[in-house]
Amino acid sequence: MSPTDFLRRYEAATCAHDLEGTLSLIADDAIYLFSDQTSHLGKKAISKVLASNFETIKDETYKLDNLHWVAASDEMAVCVYQYHWSGLIDGRPASGNGRGTSAICKVRGVWQVVHEHLSSGRI
Secondary structure, X not given: OOHHHHHHHXXXXXXXXXXXXXXXXXXXXXXXXXXXXXXXXXXXXXXXXXXXXXXXXXXXXXXXXXXXXXXXXXXXXXXXXXXXXEEEEOOEEEEEEEEEEEEEEEEOOEEEEEEEEEEOOOO
């Protein structure tokens, strides 16, 4: 699987609110930094925040575009991109967007996200 294929699989699992599927793509010791300035260290913390997000945002569409691979090898890759989401929060339309960076590495021969950083702005 190429890094792009992996990131598209991650995007699809996230968009589907498939918590177990999304978590299976994340390394146990991953670090996530979100645009609300929160930090989530390790899969347990990331699981909690993703579950909360998935519960809060209904009928969500999540999309990554404008992918730029800034580093890539057979064992690691780093991508910057634009992200967009929309859905319903408390029955009302809501949406957001920004820029993201994902670092992925092969862990025991399988691609996993080891770091994700989301922030406001565009690349």
